[in-house]
Amino acid sequence: MTVFEPSSVVRRSDVPMYLVENLRDAVRPGSRDTIGGRPILPAGEDWPECYCGARMVLFFQLDVPPDIPHFGGDHLLVFQCPVHNDAPCLPGSPQRLPDRYWESPRVSGHPGAFWRIMLHRDPTGPADAEEPHLLGYELVLRPEYETETVWRAVPPAPHGMFAELGTGRGEFKVGGLPCWLQDPETRRCACGAEMLFLCEITGDTSFARRPGQPEQPDTYDSDCYVIFLGNEVYLLACPEHCHPAAVWPVLQH
Ligand SMILES: [Zn+2]
Numbered sequence: 001m002t003v004f005e006p007s008s009v010v011r012r013s014d015v016p017m018y019l020v021e022n023l024r025d026a027v028r029p030g031s032r033d034t035i036g037g038r039p040i041l042p043a044g045e046d047w048p049e050c051y052c053g054a055r056m057v058l059f060f061q062l063d064v065p066p067d068i069p070h071f072g073g074d075h076l077l078v079f080q081c082p083v084h085n086d087a088p089c090l091p092g093s094p095q096r097l098p099d100r101y102w103e104s105p106r107v108s109g110h111p112g113a114f115w116r117i118m119l120h121r122d123p124t125g126p127a128d129a130e131e132p133h134l135l136g137y138e139l140v141l142r143p144e145y146e147t148e149t150v151w152r153a154v155p156p157a158p159h160g161m162f163a164e165l166g167t168g169r170g171e172f173k174v175g176g177l178p179c180w181l182q183d184p185e186t187r188r189c190a191c192g193a194e195m196l197f198l199c200e201i202t203g204d205t206s207f208a209r210r211p212g213q214p215e216q217p218d219t220y221d222s223d224c225y226v227i228f229l230g231n232e233v234y235l236l237a238c239p240e241h242c243h244p245a246a247v248w249p250v251l252q253h
């Protein structure tokens with residue numbers, strides 16, 4: 001069995017990265033960087049609904065800082081059904097995602113998508129309605145240095161085998177380098193573009209439930225909601241912006 005050991009840590013001043021922090025300030029009117037709150041939706045998109053008919057929960061939204069390559073200036077929104085809390089797994093884990101994977105992804109155990117993740121730069125404003133399930137908080141995006149830890153196989157892996165792994169900081173963050181908990185993963189968008197890492201949501205990220213709202217199924221804390229069962233989530237997005245929802249969540253744990 002191959003064992004990996006950290007061999008070096010490099011400060012990557014060439015890779016812009018922002019930590020996403022919740023300082024427990026209540027969401028303010030008109031805010032664009034929020035947990036819960038009022039979603040700033042793409043033009044022509046309604047508040048997303050799950051295939052089951054439930055209106056999805058706005059977990060968070062934020063403006064991607066301008067210096068993040070390919071996605072700077074985009075607005076990111078992450079929704080998931082309040083009832084369907086699961087891991088989106090495509091049978092066979094295809095490298096190239098199927099057509100309209102954001103709507104009819106044929107994930108195991110579900111007839112359609114129970115989440116929706118969107119990126120856009122439309123001049124829209126906040127929706128009239130506020131996310132009811134979660135306590136609304138301001139998010140702060142704080143610029144930080146990314147560090148890359150290089151892990152090498154011990155003993156060295158045979159030629160052709162996975163021998164080296166570079167990972168960024170394991171934080172809730174936008175931009176930077178993914179902190180893979182398992183082997184690195186890539187996906188190709190249905191449009192043909194190689195998808196790029198945009199955001200990591202650490203597995204311990206929880207979102208406070210508003211008192212009186214139903215508990216989320218399959219969560220580990222009855223006072224909180226989690227995304228995708230609380231796995232480590234890596235959002236890979238289409239740099240061609242071929243559709244507002246052309247974002248795929250890769251999960252590891
Ligand atoms: Zn649902």
Ligand SMILES: [Zn+2]
Pocket residue numbers: 189190191192193238239240241242243246
């Ligand atoms: Zn695409």
